[in-house]
Amino acid sequence: MGNTIDTLGENEPVPVSWWMPRCILLAGILASSTLGALPAHEGEAATSKAKVVDLSAIRRQVMAYVDSLHVPGKPYGCYRDKPGAAPSLYAACDVAILRTIMGEDLRTSLTEKQRREWIDYINTFADEDGTYHGGRQDHSRAHANGMVIGALGPLGGKQKYPVRLYDAFDTPAEVGAWLEKVDWRNQWGGSHLFWGGMHCFSWSRRCTPEWRKAVFAWLDANLDPDTGWWRKGVAQAKPGIDGLGGGAHIWPIYQHHGHRFPYPERVIDSILAMQKADGCWLGYGNYMELDALYGLAYMTSLAGDYRKGDVAAAVARHGARLTEVFPDYLRRGPNVHVLLGVVGTFGLLNQMMPQVYVDRVTWTDIFSDLRLYQTYAVEVLPTR
Numbered sequence: 307m308g309n310t311i312d313t314l315g316e317n318e319p320v321p322v323s324w325w326m327p328r329c330i331l332l333a334g335i336l337a338s339s340t341l342g343a344l345p346a347h348e349g350e351a352a353t354s355k356a357k358v359v360d361l362s363a364i365r366r367q368v369m370a371y372v373d374s375l376h377v378p379g380k381p382y383g384c385y386r387d388k389p390g391a392a393p394s395l396y397a398a399c400d401v402a403i404l405r406t407i408m409g410e411d412l413r414t415s416l417t418e419k420q421r422r423e424w425i426d427y428i429n430t431f432a433d434e435d436g437t438y439h440g441g442r443q444d445h446s447r448a449h450a451n452g453m454v455i456g457a458l459g460p461l462g463g464k465q466k467y468p469v470r471l472y473d474a475f476d477t478p479a480e481v482g483a484w485l486e487k488v489d490w491r492n493q494w495g496g497s498h499l500f501w502g503g504m505h506c507f508s509w510s511r512r513c514t515p516e517w518r519k520a521v522f523a524w525l526d527a528n529l530d531p532d533t534g535w536w537r538k539g540v541a542q543a544k545p546g547i548d549g550l551g552g553g554a555h556i557w558p559i560y561q562h563h564g565h566r567f568p569y570p571e572r573v574i575d576s577i578l579a580m581q582k583a584d585g586c587w588l589g590y591g592n593y594m595e596l597d598a599l600y601g602l603a604y605m606t607s608l609a610g611d612y613r614k615g616d617v618a619a620a621v622a623r624h625g626a627r628l629t630e631v632f633p634d635y636l637r638r639g640p641n642v643h644v645l646l647g648v649v650g651t652f653g654l655l656n657q658m659m660p661q662v663y664v665d666r667v668t669w670t671d672i673f674s675d676l677r678l679y680q681t682y683a684v685e686v687l688p689t690r
Contacts (some may be wrong), residue, residue, distance in 0.1 A: 351357030356622055359629050361656055361665035365408050368649060372401050372637055380568040382416075383424025389639045393441040395431040395450065398424065400642045402457035404649045407675060409667025412460045425463030428454060434468035436686075444496060447471065452502030456672070468688040474621045476649050477521040485524050490537035494544070494551025501555035508559055522565050525556065534605075535571035547588065554597035557604055560675045570605035571612050577601050578616055585623035590631050591640065593626065594648040599654040600673045625655045625663065646672065 315627050375386045377393050385397035401426065407413060412421065431438045436455050437447040448471055458465065484504075490494035497658035504521060507513055514554045530538040535549030536556065553573065579589050585598035588594035602617050621627075630649060635648070653669035655662070663669075671677060 315618070332639075345663045356626065356659070356662045359625070359655075359663050361652060361663050362667075363667060364632065364652060365665065365667075367633075367636060368404070368408065368560060368645070369637050371639075371645075372404070372642065375401075375501060375642060379425040381423040382420040385642065386642045387643065391641075395428065395438055396445075396453060398428050399453040400455035402461055402645045403672060403678060404642075404646045405672045406460040406671060406677060407561050407650055407653050409665065409669055412461050416461075421461055421463070424635075425458060425461050428463070431468040432466035432602065435471070436465065436467040437471060439550065446502070448502035449498040450502065452506050455506050455681055455684055456678035458684040460677055464684050465686050468686050470688075471503060472510065472512070475504060476507060476512060476517070478514075478516050481517065485521075490540045490552075491548070492538060492543045493548045493556040496550040497555035501558070505556070505559045505562075506681050509565065509679050510685055511682045511687065518563060518565075521559070522582055525559075526568055529568060531569055532572065534569040534571075535575050535576065546576065547594065548612075550580065550587070550601060551594060551599050554600055554673060555635075557601065558679070561604055561674060562676060562679065567605070567608060570608040573601055573605045574609060574613055577605075578613065578620055581620050581624070585620075585625075585627040590628055591635050591644060591648060593644070595628070595637070596647045596651045596654070596671065596673075599624065599651055599658070600671060603654055603658055604674070621658050624651075626661060628652070628655075 321486075332344065361365070371508070372385070373390070374643070375397065376382075377384045377386060380393065383398050383400050383402070386392065386395045387394050387397045391397075402412065408671040416424070428438075431440045433439055436451075438450045439447075451469060451471065454465065457463075475481055485500075488499060508518055508521070525536070528537045530536070533549060535542070535546075536552055557567065577587075581597070586595060587598040599621065606612075607615065607616055628648075632648070636645075640648075649669075650671040650673075652663065653671040657667060672679075
């Protein structure tokens with residue numbers, strides 16, 4: 307069923323009574339749990355021999371590649387997934403998000419015509435149930451919903467229709483049954499449903515504190531205290547890989563709403579144990595690398611001094627090799643959705659090792675950046 311709490315008309319501004327308490331909450335979260343630099347004594351040990359990386363040069367290289375994917379004669383925001391491919395919904399969203407996490411404010415850098423064309427182009431993929439067609443074959447419509455919200459927020463746009471996929475879990479009574487249906491054995495993919503569904507709904511004007519309480523109660527109760535992974539009692543199809551890939555799509559709801567994750571030390575142990583000798587977790591250019599760095603950054607912000615030296619060394623090792631292979635990776639013409647993950651990895655390196663990965667702008671990542679989760683601003687609310 308649909309929850310109609312705070313159901314404003316689609317063109318009505320969000321009232322101060324709704325957004326002011328949330329702004330106060332966000333300010334506190336950003337001040338207390340930012341994915342910041344490692345402590346000085348750890349950072350110095352990890353970076354004393356590291357070569358400074360000019361992220362502004364990488365930013366220019368990424369933008370040159372992205373510009374080459376724009377389709378001439380089509381609306382601004384119409385991009386190909388890679389050279390020679392057809393334009394797609396994901397490419398349009400990927401580019402908006404990666405430009406945002408590289409420090410660009412699209413509301414000020416673009417003309418009104420460019421923003422409008424980009425927003426309208428994304429919404430050409432909208433179906434009447436609020437989902438978006440034309441996504442990636444290996445990703446769900448819930449994941450596409452998260453990508454659309456991540457793009458439209460920075461662009462200042464709105465979705466075309468109310469998102470009805472929330473109806474399956476939008477009351478506290480429905481939360482547990484819906485979470486039971488997630489494929490926790492194959493949770494790297496299964497967690498996409500949570501990220502683009504439940505997490506995005508957690509920032510909807512339809513969402514209530516009671517709903518979030520029910521979600522956190524289920525998630526906390528189903529964590530494995532020995533590994534920090536979900537789901538306790540369920541064997542992972544790919545041990546470690548599914549736990550990390552799944553966790554990365556769920557941890558943002560903890561970080562963004564200030565609910566403390568119960569076992570940060572165990573997640574740090576699990577991620578460090580998975581790193582390979584060359585510094586990667588699954589392979590450079592894979593989203594698992596982004597997931598691992600985000601996990602280390604977020605869990606370190608909760609775990610005090612726990613294994614800070616090991617974390618710093620792991621991050622430095624990964625960053626050095628990523629910087630080395632990146633030019634060849636970009637020359638091979640990667641899919642822009644995969645490139646988004648690599649850009650986010652550089653963003654986490656900028657946050658965790660700012661003395662080494664330098665730019666005049668601050669880079670972010672797709673998980674921690676709240677600008678990418680403005681459901682309350684982009685949603686069109688149901689009328690009933």
